[in-house]
Amino acid sequence: MKQNASNAANASEFVPWVPFNHSVNMKNLCRIRDIQRSIATYEMGFEQKFGICLNEGMALCSLNESKTLTSGQLGDMLGITSSNMSKVLRSIESKGLVQRCVGENDRRQMCFSLTDKGKQLVSGLGCEDARMSDLLSNIIV
DSSP, X not given: OXXXXXXXXHHHHTSOOOOOXXXXXXXXXXXXXXXXXXXXXXXXXXXXXXXXXXXXXXXHHHHHHHSEEEHHHHHHHHTOOHHHHHHHHHHHHHTTSEEEEEOSSOTTSEEEEEOHHHHHHHHHOOGGGSOOOHHHHHHHO
């Protein structure tokens, strides 16, 4: 889902307002902080191990499953803006992990697919290869 003002407004509709309870909200904030730190630590280890960030890894996994996707389709799948998706694609393209191709139905449209190097990297990606904190493991499992 692309992020824009209307999506932000829609997202706020799903979160009911709860009167401020300092102790409960502070516990939640501290827990969110711990989760964010765990994700950041995991991403650093993932990037050191594989040479790609999480968004790049998710794009490669999406292309592995779908074979060929447009930038817009990838952005929608990953929930990132078209501007950020362009940066991710430029990065993984410069690393030789994806290649551009002309759209089958619309030759003006650019599609992306994995290169052999990209397929090889995706086949080597595994959760066991990048250490995940116990906190994240408990949330994900």
